[in-house]
Amino acid sequence: MSEGIKSAEERAAQERRGPPRSAHGPGGGLAAPVEKPTNFGASAKRLLGLLRPDRALLIVVVTLAAISVVLNAVGPYILAKATDLIFAGWIGGQMPAGVTQEQAVEGLRAAGEDTMADMVAAMAYLVPGEGIDFGAVAEVLLLVLGIYLIAALLSWVQARVLVVVVNRTIYNLRRDVEDKLNRLPLPYFDRQPRGELLSRVTNDIDNVSQSLQQTLSQLLTSLLTVVAMITMMFVISPTLALVALVTIPISMVLTAVIGKRAQAYFIKQWRHTGEVNSIVEESFTGHELIKVFGRQAESRRAFDTANNDLYAAGFGAQFVSGIIMPTMMFVGNLNYVVIAVLGGLRVASGTMSLGDVQAFIQYSRQFTQPLTQVASMANLMQSGVASAERVFELLDAEEQLPESGSPVSLLAPRGEVAFEDVAFAYDPERPLIHDLDLQVRPGQTVAIVGPTGAGKTTLVNLLMRFYELDSGRITLDGVDITDLTRQGLRSRIGMVLQDTWLFQGTIRENIAYGRPDATEAEILQAAEATYVDRFVHSLPDGYDTVLDSEGGNISAGEKQLITIARAFLSDPALLILDEATSSVDTRTELLLQHAMNALRSDRTSFVIAHRLSTIRDADLILVMQDGGIVEQGTHEQLLAADGAYAALYQSQFAGSAVDVDEEEQAPAT
Structure with missing residues (x-):
């Protein structure tokens, strides 16, 4: 392949797609996007900031959670009384009746049982000679049961309210992402693989939702529980509380060290998820092309590579983050052993009651349990924040230039266009269009021809403001198009592209897409004028035939006819036809020429064509080459000039093609 042909193909790709994408086509390789530094704290803070609109409900959630945690914290303290009643009753039942507690203590000391004497002296509910007071025990148990029931009810209400808050937040996030997509310029989509973008909009937002729902309530309850448990432990025994608090810095250090390693894996996991989605989407879209060229093996290798990367990142994320919970449980068990030993010694010395030790052990378990739960949720939190970062990158992407502060409105545009x-240039290093001047009178049909990569499609994309100019200006009826709103400009333009686009719906709905308020008669008129009516009646349901999203149940030419009917129905002031008849047969093309002649009447039209036979009757033919207009005139004038247009025309109709290399190397005659 010669350098000239390569250059033409590169310019064509640049013209059609803009800057290179980060993923190749079907069967191609995959270029991984650059990984940005992760700021977990800032991203988590921003994610929680999304909850701010529902701050009133959040206050209710925190209040209910706090009350529920306090009631749960008070429960063991009250339950300790039942333990003391049972233990004191059991000890008192073994003592002789008729003696006081002080006398019993003195008797034990006289017998040399000082440890037992200290323990009996500390018992508040001991009555020598009397057994367990089951009535008092029942009262305590019923009180504790009532407290736990109220705490459970408040916890349930708090969880329900939080579900409302989280779902509202995710709803607003999806809405913001949708609005953002509508404000992004076309070059952003040129640079993003479609599967990667879909992964951010769907998978990542779903993951954020699941992470918030599964961790937010538990995280709030766990933090409040830690505070409540520490408070109650200090109330019972400051000394043992200080021993229990030693686990906090140990737990924090271990969680931070392990979590930092896990976060990098989660970032890679969701990045590779987007890459896998991109490959799958491209492979399914280009399935026929892959089959035709026998590139199944290359496509499979590309998928296997990305899938293996995803497996490795996912395994690493889950393995590293999964270490946190066993580590925290080990630390908690060590804490439990230490407190049990010290508590037993204090009971034996009479400085604490058995109920207090039991309550303290409960508090220590309830104190370490939230820390363990938070540690176990670390993988969910890190995964959610990693996905949130990807969504925030989309939300922070540079938007298209803002609309004019005082936009102009064209009520009845004539269709006069001036460049x-x-x-x-798509790439500042490779200018495409330069110093281009063009005047188009109202109602003119302007055909744009030229070799591949000359800038034909780019010219109409600039007119539609899909891209912004580097310099110069484009006017419509003397008004700079930047002074119009994009919606106001594009609502005046009808466009039929070489690549058709149909959505899942009936043929009637697809035709009426550009003008939803059209009547049935107007839809049928547009269909008849563009020869859609000719094939619709052969379908089982006629105009009510439901097309799939790819339009796979009708031919490529029939899809093109529907898009032309759509443009016909919108009745635009400007019409752009970009190889609009390339997918139809010769006979239908001739019929469409008549339809488009009627469609182009009384409106300015830009027709991009490679088949020069379709634009012979154009009022003005522009010949573009290397981003500039090298010739312009009517068909007859350009043939008479015997220049670039004549060479293109003769190459199509004068016989077989000449090898490009031979043609370039042939000496001038």
Whole structure:
């Protein structure tokens, strides 16, 4: 392949797609996006900031959670009384009746049982000679049961309210992402693989939702529980409380060290998820092309590579983050052993009651349990924040230029278009259009021809403001198009592209897409004028035939006819036809020429064509080459000039093609 042909193909790709994408086509390789530094704290803070609109409900959630935690914290303290009643009753039942507690203590000391004497002296509910007071024990148990029931009810209400808050937040996030997508410029989509973008909009937002729902309530309850348990432990025994608090810095250090390693894996996991989605989407879209060229093996290798990367990242994320919970449980068990030993010694010495030790052990378990739960949720939190970062990158992407502060409105545009010293480049290093001037009178049909990569499609994309100019300006009826709103500009333009686009719906709905308020008669008129009516009646359901999202149940030519009917129905002031008849047969093309002649009447039309036979009757033919207009005139004038247009025309109709290399190397005659 010669360098000339390669250059033409590169310019064509640049013209059609803009800057290179980060993923190749079907069967191609995959270029991994650059991984940005992760700021877990800032991203988590921003994610929680999304909850701010529902701050009133959040206050209710925190209040209910706090009350529930306090009631749960008070329960063991009250339950300790039942333990003391049972233990004191059991000890008192073994003592002789008729003696006081002080006398019993003195008797034990006289017998040399000082440890037992200290323990009996500390018992508040001991009555020598009397057994367990089951009535008092029942009262305590019923009180504790009531407290736990109320705490459970408040916890349930708190969880329900939090579900409402989280779902509202995710709803607003999806809405913000949708609005953001509508404000992004076309070059952003040129640079993003479709599967990667879909993964951010769907998978990542779903993961954020699940992470918030599964961790937010538990995290709030766990933090409040830790505070409540520490408070109650200090109330019972400051000394043992200080021993229990030693586990906090140990737990924090271990969680931070392990979590930092896990976060990098989660970032990679969701990045590779987007890559896998991108490959799958491209492979399914280009399934026929892959089959035709026998690239199944290459496509499978690309998928296997990305899938293996995803497996490795996912395994690493789950393995590393999974270490946190066993580590925390080990630390908690060590804490439990230490407190049990010290508590037993204090009971034996009479400085604490058995009920207090039991309550303290409960508090220590309830104190370490939230820390363990938080540690176990670390993988969910890190995964959710990693996904949130990817969504925030989308939300922070540079938007298209803002609309004019005082936009102009064209009520009845005539269709006069002017390009004045226009310059544009997808890549600043490779200018495409430069110093372009063009005047188009109202109602003219302007055909744009030229070799691949000359800038034909780019010219109409600039007119539609899909891209912004580097310099110069474009006017419509003397008004700079930047002074119009994009919606106001594009609502005046009908466009039929070479690549058709149909959505899942009936043929009637697809035709009426550009004008939803059209009547049935107007839809049928557009269908008849563009020869859609000719094939619709052969379908089982006629105009009510439901098309799939790819339009796979009708031919490529029939899809093109529907898109032309859609443009016909919108009745635009400007019409752009970009190889609109390339997918139809010759006979239908001739019929469509008549339809488009009627469609182009009384409106300015831009027709991009490679088949020069379709634009012979154009009022003005522009010949573009290397981003500039090298010739312009009517068909007859350009043939008479015997220049670039004549060479293109003769190459199509004068016989077989000549090898490009031979043609370039042939000496001038």
